[in-house]
Amino acid sequence: MLNAAAKPLVKLVERYLPDPYIFVLLLSLLVSAAAVLWQQQSALQVLQYWGDGFWGLLSFSMQMLLVLITGFMLANTPLVKGMLDRLAKLAGSAGQAIVLVTLVSLAASWLNWGFGLVVGALFAKALAKRVKVDYRLLVASAYSGFIVWHGGLAGSIPLTIATANHFSAGQIGVIPTSDTIFAGFNLLLVAALFIAVPLVNYLMLPKAEDSVCIDPAKLRDNAYISNPSDRPADKLENSLVLGLLVGFAGLAYLVQYFVKGGGLNLNIVNxxxxxxxxxxxxxxSRLLHSLQQAIKGGAGIVIQFPFYAGIMAIMLQSGLAQSMSQWFVSFATAETLAFWSFISAGIVNIFVPSGGGQWAVQAPVMLPAALQLGADVSRVAMAVAWGDAWTNLIQPFWALPVLAIAGLKAKDIMGFCLLQLIVTGIIISLVLSFA
Structure with missing residues (x-):
């Protein structure tokens, strides 16, 4: 049934979803027009918001580019390649490959979202080299595991409100992760998705004649070829001692960092x-050879993230994001506020694809409403977190590193992700409302 349901969605997306760069250009125009028409902002003022905010994600853009590059370089080492290949041997059929890559991606994303994005995509490539499987669905399955990140150990909203002196502490105090990440309803939701997401991906598996497989030869990386010479510079480039000294120094720092109680974040993962x-x-020289292969996939991140920064600036400074949130809150009750917070967060996330940025926009709306209605504040906060994670399934912003590693385009996987959006949306809504 799900295979039949996925077919028209895949065809629809393949036909009408443009390249992510075109998507972000259209989104820029749409948000600008909405700010003028609905927020009564002048066109010149909106242009000012957009231009001033255009470079607001430079630091984050570099972090995401490094997620792609460092993850690729790590996976391109003989040891990691061997580990991924051995793990891939566990899959003896297309269905097993789909389930396995989904579970690995879910587990990795729950630990850390940056780790999950890279590991899922790299494991999908390792599986595609061994198993004849629809490559589009395989990569979509790897990306679908990303949905649990905001309910996991690196969730930015639950970690923010668990931090002393956070910007909403005066309203709600400090909410420990035992009430958010490790709350019963959140653990139930994570467990449900660990069952549902692999199952849905498995049931979307196309018939053999409809599958779009990839030639394993196209997934092979260019082999490293050493060119030793007597040049002092070449000797340095091929120095094992130099590489290991610097490498182990970095690992020694990490040991010290974790011993002192440091946690995972994007910089530490990189x-x-x-x-x-x-x-x-x-x-x-081996590392540089791997770097040259890795950097090829980073063009989308470099060119598109500044446009998203401009969109976020318009949404935040014009008040458009707050207006959208307030509209949903206006007809909510104590029992339904978590549901409407989830839906509104999912919509806002299309335009503000940043968990921390989205919380800055929605917290001033959702928290007073929760307090006024007597709703569960921690549940409402996690509803915003899950809404942010939910529509990432159809938001090309976060798919760019995965697509770059896999060598696909957004239209190749978003049809499958759209069906996951529907199924997971129902599950998350039910758990947030009734668990």
Missing amino acids: FLFLFIAIVLHGTP
Whole structure:
């Protein structure tokens, strides 16, 4: 049944979903027009918001580019390649490959969202080299595991409100993660998705004649070829001692960091990937060869993230995001506020694809409403978090690193993700409303 339901969605998306760059251009125009028409902002003022905010995600853009590059370099080491290949041997059929890549991606994303994005995509490639399976669905399955990130250990909203002196502390105090990430309703929701997401992906598996498989030869990386010479510069580039000294120094810092109680964040994940890659590649020349292959997939991140920064600036500064949230809150009750918070967050996330940025927009609306209605504040906060994670399934912003690693376009996977959006939306709504 789900295979039949997925077919028209896949065809619809393949036909009408433009390249993510075109998508972000259209989104920029749509948000600008909405700010003028609904928020009564002048066109010049909206243009000012857009231009001033255009470079607001430069730091984050570099972090995301490094997620892609360092993750690729790590996976391109002989040791990690071997581990992924051995894990891929567990899948003896297309269905097993789909379920396995989904479970690995779910687990990795629950630990850390950056880790999950890279690991899922790289494992999908390893599986595609061994199993004849629809490559579009395989990569879509890897990306679908990303949905649990905001209910996991690196969720930005639950971690923010668990931090002393956060910007809403005067209203709600500090809410421990035992009431959010480790609350019964959230653990139930994560468990339900660990069952439902792999099952839905499995049931969407096309028939053999409809499958779009990929030639494993196209997934092979260019082999490293050493060109030793007597040049002092070449000797440095091929120095195992130099690479290992710097690599182990980085790992020593990480040991010290974690011993002192440091947690996973995007910078630490990138640091971890990079210095493990330096050690496992051994020589600087091997690492640089891997870097040259990795950098090819980063063009989408470089060009598109500034446009999203401009969109976010318009949404935030014009008041458009707050107006959307307030409209949903206006007809909510204590019992339904979590549901409407989830739906509104899902819509706002299309325009503000950043968990932290979205909370800054929606917290001033949702928290007073929760307090006034007597709703569960921690549940409402997690509803916003899940709404943010939910529509990432159809938001190309977060899919770019996965697509770059896999060598696909957004239209190739978003049809499958659209059906996951429908199914997971129902599950999340039910748990938030009744669990």
